[in-house]
Amino acid sequence: NIFERKQEARNPFYRVVELNDTVDDPAVWGKNFPMQYDLYMGTTDMQRTKYGGSEAEPRTPTQADPRSVVARSKLEQDPRLKTMWAGYAFSKDYRERRGHAYMLADQTFTERQQFNPPGACLNCHASMVTIYNQLGNGDRNKGFQAINHMKYAEARQYAKHPIACIDCHDPQNMQLRVTRPAFIEGIKTLKASQGVADYDVNRYATRQEMRSYVCGQCHVTYYFKPPDKTLTFPWTKGLTVENIIAHLDEGKIKEWEHPDTGAAMIKARHPEFEVWNMGVHARSGVACADCHMPYTRMGGLKISDHHVNSPLLKINRSCQTCHHFSEEELKARAEEIQDRFFTLRNTALDALMDLIGDIKANKNKATPEQLAKARDYQRHGQYMIDFIMSENSMGFHAPQEAERILGSAINQCRLGQLALHGGPEPSHTPAGIAEAPDKGALAGPEKTNH
Amino acid sequence: NIFERKQEARNPFYRVVELNDTVDDPAVWGKNFPMQYDLYMGTTDMQRTKYGGSEAEPRTPTQADPRSVVARSKLEQDPRLKTMWAGYAFSKDYRERRGHAYMLADQTFTERQQFNPPGACLNCHASMVTIYNQLGNGDRNKGFQAINHMKYAEARQYAKHPIACIDCHDPQNMQLRVTRPAFIEGIKTLKASQGVADYDVNRYATRQEMRSYVCGQCHVTYYFKPPDKTLTFPWTKGLTVENIIAHLDEGKIKEWEHPDTGAAMIKARHPEFEVWNMGVHARSGVACADCHMPYTRMGGLKISDHHVNSPLLKINRSCQTCHHFSEEELKARAEEIQDRFFTLRNTALDALMDLIGDIKANKNKATPEQLAKARDYQRHGQYMIDFIMSENSMGFHAPQEAERILGSAINQCRLGQLALHGGPEPSHTPAGIAEAPDKGALAGPEKTNH
Amino acid sequence: MYLARLKLVLLVLVGTLIGIACYAFVYAKGYSYLVNDPSACANCHAMNEQYSGWIKSSHHSAATCNDCHTPHNFLGKYAVKASNGFFHSFYFTTGKYPDTIQITKFDREVVEGACRHCHAAITQAIDGNNVHGTAEGIHCTRCHLSVGHSESSAVLQLPQHLRRIHERQ
């Protein structure tokens, strides 16, 4: 159509170097796109906000771990997390996330490595396109399978860069693309659950959707599906925490046994994509990139800020494009939402600590039935808290849904205790009093009239 | 300022009749402002929305109650409410609110009258200005005291109209004014708690604030302060539910004893103003009137829609003046928030039913200490649920805060049960883990720095 | 019998449609005379909000109503006039229009085209690759809704009395 022809005409492509799917070094891509490259390199910066950003913690490098700076330990900030994840890798070492530049090093040197994780870990911490092609002889899916089956140490040898241009862009025309088989499969099963068959994200997604999907390749919760540890997104029933728990229960997934309680546990991880989906921003078609990669003027052009970090560190270009309130006011709004979340999050963690302590104390006194019930409540209540707590916006991405999840989790934890102490069967809202519909549907641009 | 001059211009003043503080009949004011009068008369309409609006329920008039149409009974819709308020007037008769035109009749004929309420009730259900002046010989405050001390039946004889023009407007210049001593006093104590001394609402409030304050005279929670049953708004510590409970506890307020449990109870009532204050709309300076009385074109003029009702019945004039989304989409957004609230509200009511049942069942088995604890949890947990449930927007006015309140209430109810069944002392978030600051501060325009 | 009535109804329907269409055509012609004279748009008090907003807008000295509201390629010009013409004539024939006027989907695309027509230079980098989804790629107005008229934000078209307190600091 006319418009696209216009585009070709004015596409500012200084082909200094020829790019293709064998070029993984961002520095080479940077020759064609020096501004984006400079910004991308900025993700090494560390500056904190009230709940986010990143704080540099100096450490003395060792043979085993050469890092001279790390992010703050979440475990030291809130010791309750150690009890929550007792017996699991996360109780050893769990830090605040920081810039993309660190993803490969932080994964390589985390003390969680002592639990020798699978090669599947690498999918979200390294530039993978060339690795997939190499291991699968051009077939990315084959390469993906190969990585999943390796041990981490073995897989790690192939990794040269953290996420790079090639992981988000098509070298031919720079358009966004999804390169991670786990997301391609995950969004397919999700769409299927909504009645859309054979969804091919790289073919059908709108440009605006791609501005979030590229992030959704990693900023999601996941598990390694037995028997072959395939990296999997549990989206077959939808994206709400209830949908995801249902999926994991159906698969009888057990990631570890809680030593204090004997409960069969599951672990949630950074579901930014899922939670963002439940918020009014997603519903209004506001993409991850709109806030985390806002446009910035450079020379005579506006380009996307490839220094991906907290939007509260660039409110004027992020929030203020859409919200005409002062920077202070917008920061205050975000923090009010986060404070409100943080309060109930603490109440929920207290309830969880009480449940774990209670089961531990009554292991021998309580009947097997009572214990079974209490453990079930822990499995589910803890997952809900974990889900919304390991989501990294401190409630901002979906303020109301975040509190709803905590409220429901608190109920679970306390019911678990009641089961141990011979409390009565919990009652249920009488039929006839309408139930609110499921929120599993994927929100986003297509839902709005923009 | 510009805007007000615009208003004047837009509202040519045809002085057909002379207005002053002795003219309470809206029909007379209507001679000067026929359009506002016609709209005002429209509050007799009854049309429902998913959770709001009003549904007309036909009934056969009786000698005692001549009403041929009433609003739906909330007690019949959700029988749990009868258990919640057992022993109190609200368990007898509690219906959905409807248009302003019905306020006087609905109060006169509610079965709650069997508990012979005080004259203080009248303050929010009738046109009071002339009554205050008459009983106080021109001193409204005196008149207010007089009404408070009467029995309802006696006070009722003075009432001729439901809320009328004179209650919100100054007859000289039609500017908004606060006429209710209870609000004048309430907002004064609130501002004092924020360090603002001697706040006189009619002198210092901005015009935009008045567009909410006139509503805040009635759409607030209240209690009749002993010994003389003065109508009082419990705002001395702030507007959050925690602030209000603290106020009532300090005053050792006990409105009734719950027959099933023996707990000393307090009742929350329609805190639309308090809850609206916790939401982002208030924070953005959006007033009650902006949504419930949006401008509407009549003839060549833009006037305020005096047919006060659910904004979801006039989305184009209300929401779309600010939000560029389709009517369907905006309705869907409001309902998504309401559905999410309704789900957790049901979980909370279940928890409360369990607590009440549990105390009742263990009255004789449990120790006095256990019972005392459990009753305290009921007093507080139930008040929180009551507060956010008797707020009439089904969570819309402050979506995140509404869920936070429910989450915290669920915790209280379950802890009450645990106290009965010998559960351990609840643990508390370790010091050092930052606490979120109190939210008592009055939000709204002045909080935002414009 | 029933069929007969149905036919009648259909005939009437078609009749009115043609009527409106013709009216729209005529109106569209008239409409084109208004081009580039904003005060002409403001002849209608229905357009007052936008007109007074435009006076204060960043584009007052840059673009007139029709620079944004009629397409910049020949093809579309005809269509949009018919469309606007329809709405405008619809207004004249019925006298009814919403209290808060909403732009039509079609005219929103027209506006999008207008932005790009003038801002090709600065947006070429971000607008270069639009293979995904709709041809026009991302909507400028998602972030710059208020450039034409009013100081309100992308998200909001705040009414006058709120705009004053909501200006960007």
Ligand SMILES: [Ca+2]
């Ligand atoms: Ca961080």
Ligand SMILES: [Ca+2]
């Ligand atoms: Ca109603």
